[in-house]
Amino acid sequence: MKIVEALNLTKSYEMGGETVNAIQDVDFVINSGAFVSFVGPSGSGKSTLLNMIGCLDKPSKGSLKVDGVDISTLNRQQAAKFRGETIGFIFQDFNLIPVLTVAENIEYPLLMVQNWPTNERQQRVKTLMEAVGIGDQANKFPHQLSGGQKQRVAVARALASKAKLILADEPTANLDHDTAFRIIDLMKAMRNEFDTTFIFSTHDTKIMDSAESLFTLEDGKLSQKIQGGQVR
Ligand code: ADP
Numbered sequence: 001m002k003i004v005e006a007l008n009l010t011k012s013y014e015m016g017g018e019t020v021n022a023i024q025d026v027d028f029v030i031n032s033g034a035f036v037s038f039v040g041p042s043g044s045g046k047s048t049l050l051n052m053i054g055c056l057d058k059p060s061k062g063s064l065k066v067d068g069v070d071i072s073t074l075n076r077q078q079a080a081k082f083r084g085e086t087i088g089f090i091f092q093d094f095n096l097i098p099v100l101t102v103a104e105n106i107e108y109p110l111l112m113v114q115n116w117p118t119n120e121r122q123q124r125v126k127t128l129m130e131a132v133g134i135g136d137q138a139n140k141f142p143h144q145l146s147g148g149q150k151q152r153v154a155v156a157r158a159l160a161s162k163a164k165l166i167l168a169d170e171p172t173a174n175l176d177h178d179t180a181f182r183i184i185d186l187m188k189a190m191r192n193e194f195d196t197t198f199i200f201s202t203h204d205t206k207i208m209d210s211a212e213s214l215f216t217l218e219d220g221k222l223s224q225k226i227q228g229g230q231v232r
């Protein structure tokens with residue numbers, strides 16, 4: 001099963017009368033269950049690409065299918081619904097809600113986006129907190145956690161509503177080296193345990209070795225370096 005299919009995908013921005021191709025005519029396929037990294041320096045187009053896959057931004061040209069749906073045909077409302085049902089997000093600055101506890105942050109999408117029944121919600125939150133290793137932090141607030149713990153909460157939140165695809169834009173950028181590797185390993189373990197797909201971006205060439213499938217981005221152009229763990 002293919003979870004993402006891009007064909008001749010281009011995203012351009014108009015900047016002071018000039019057209020900048022942030023993503024230029026790229027083709028790729030990502031299979032369900034993959035653990036994929038987009039690697040490239042700042043400005044190479046990683047966020048632009050993830051934002052399109054996440055239905056936060058529309059392609060300028062070409063086609064982009066996510067879970068079989070051509071997302072360039074969706075209007076704003078349909079895109080929001082599709083996003084809520086299909087995709088989970090992890091951010092470099094964690095984006096936790098400061099006035100909610102750990103458990104409430106993880107529960108939030110189940111309550112606000114998907115309206116799960118109370119007992120199922122509570123069970124899901126408990127399962128996820130244990131899976132990501134923060135079972136004893138349920139009633140803490142984000143400011144009481146370390147960076148690594150905050151990112152664990154964010155991973156649990158992204159998994160909460162059983163998203164088929166999780167997008168993580170520079171998830172390790174605000175973590176120290178060892179913590180960064182632990183978060184990548186956690187994401188990989190969660191991919192196995194919860195049967196989902198992870199795509200993460202990074203500018204850190206040390207981190208990229210942890211990916212099973214690797215694409216590099218340079219000036220909006222994409223090339224595949226590793227597929228299924230083998231360098232080609
Ligand atoms: P990365 O995530 O790899 O740092 P980005 O996707 O943020 O790269 O940016 C890729 C290119 O597109 C850069 O040249 C950037 O300046 C440009 N760009 C990104 N977003 C916009 C925007 N909203 N308007 C104009 N240019 C943009």
Ligand code: ADP
Nearest residue numbers: 054055056057058071072073074075076077079
């Ligand atoms: P338009 O067709 O003029 O873009 P929409 O209401 O469809 O109007 O979208 C408004 C904005 O919402 C878009 O510019 C885009 O940023 C975002 N958006 C809407 N649909 C999608 C989609 N399918 N994927 C990504 N972003 C979308």
